[in-house]
Amino acid sequence: MIHPDTTFERNILQCLERGNLQNYIFDNPQAVTQKVMRGIIGGFLRLSPVKRALMSDSLRSTFLSMMASGAKMTGNGWLTGI
Helix, strand or coil: CCCCCCHHHHHHHHHHHHCCHHHHHCCCCCCHHHHHHHHHHHHHHCCHHHHHHHHCHHHHHHHHHHHHHHHHHCCCHHHCCC
16 A cells, blocks of 8 residues: 655546546647647556556655656646645
8 A cells, every 4th residue: 555645646646546647747638749648648657567667666756756856847846845
Protein backbone atom coordinates (compact mmCIF):
# COMPACT_ATOMS: atom_id res chain seq x y z
CA MET A 1 0.00 0.00 0.00
CA ILE A 2 1.35 3.43 -0.95
CA HIS A 3 0.72 6.30 1.45
CA PRO A 4 1.20 9.71 -0.24
CA ASP A 5 2.82 12.51 1.74
CA THR A 6 0.92 15.40 0.17
CA THR A 7 -2.37 16.04 -1.59
CA PHE A 8 -0.45 16.56 -4.85
CA GLU A 9 1.06 13.07 -4.58
CA ARG A 10 -2.34 11.61 -3.71
CA ASN A 11 -3.90 13.18 -6.82
CA ILE A 12 -1.10 12.00 -9.11
CA LEU A 13 -1.32 8.45 -7.75
CA GLN A 14 -5.10 8.44 -8.19
CA CYS A 15 -4.65 9.56 -11.79
CA LEU A 16 -2.18 6.72 -12.38
CA GLU A 17 -4.59 4.19 -10.88
CA ARG A 18 -7.54 5.46 -12.92
CA GLY A 19 -5.51 5.78 -16.11
CA ASN A 20 -6.19 9.46 -16.78
CA LEU A 21 -2.87 11.12 -15.89
CA GLN A 22 -2.35 12.17 -19.53
CA ASN A 23 -5.53 14.26 -19.35
CA TYR A 24 -4.06 16.32 -16.50
CA ILE A 25 -0.65 16.74 -18.13
CA PHE A 26 -2.09 17.81 -21.52
CA ASP A 27 -5.24 19.65 -20.52
CA ASN A 28 -6.17 21.69 -23.61
CA PRO A 29 -8.85 19.65 -25.46
CA GLN A 30 -8.86 21.98 -28.50
CA ALA A 31 -5.14 21.61 -29.29
CA VAL A 32 -4.47 18.88 -31.84
CA THR A 33 -0.89 18.37 -30.65
CA GLN A 34 -2.04 17.86 -27.08
CA LYS A 35 -4.67 15.38 -28.25
CA VAL A 36 -1.97 13.38 -30.01
CA MET A 37 0.30 13.52 -26.94
CA ARG A 38 -2.59 12.40 -24.69
CA GLY A 39 -3.05 9.38 -26.95
CA ILE A 40 0.64 8.48 -26.98
CA ILE A 41 1.20 8.97 -23.24
CA GLY A 42 -2.12 7.28 -22.40
CA GLY A 43 -1.22 4.22 -24.46
CA PHE A 44 2.20 4.07 -22.83
CA LEU A 45 0.80 4.39 -19.30
CA ARG A 46 -1.80 1.66 -19.95
CA LEU A 47 0.94 -0.93 -20.41
CA SER A 48 0.89 -3.05 -17.26
CA PRO A 49 4.71 -3.18 -16.79
CA VAL A 50 4.85 0.63 -16.97
CA LYS A 51 1.99 1.03 -14.52
CA ARG A 52 3.56 -1.46 -12.11
CA ALA A 53 6.92 0.30 -12.35
CA LEU A 54 5.41 3.74 -11.68
CA MET A 55 3.54 2.39 -8.68
CA SER A 56 6.65 0.74 -7.19
CA ASP A 57 8.26 2.50 -4.22
CA SER A 58 11.65 3.10 -5.84
CA LEU A 59 10.37 4.70 -9.03
CA ARG A 60 7.35 6.35 -7.38
CA SER A 61 9.44 8.82 -5.41
CA THR A 62 11.47 9.78 -8.48
CA PHE A 63 8.36 10.14 -10.65
CA LEU A 64 6.50 12.23 -8.07
CA SER A 65 9.50 14.50 -7.46
CA MET A 66 9.82 15.10 -11.21
CA MET A 67 6.09 15.90 -11.47
CA ALA A 68 6.41 18.31 -8.52
CA SER A 69 9.44 20.04 -10.04
CA GLY A 70 7.58 20.35 -13.36
CA ALA A 71 4.62 21.97 -11.59
CA LYS A 72 6.99 24.33 -9.80
CA MET A 73 8.73 25.30 -13.07
CA THR A 74 5.43 26.14 -14.76
CA GLY A 75 4.55 28.51 -11.95
CA ASN A 76 2.18 26.11 -10.22
CA GLY A 77 4.39 25.45 -7.20
CA TRP A 78 1.46 26.20 -4.95
CA LEU A 79 -0.07 22.89 -6.11
CA THR A 80 2.69 20.88 -4.50
CA GLY A 81 3.07 22.92 -1.33
CA ILE A 82 6.73 23.63 -2.11
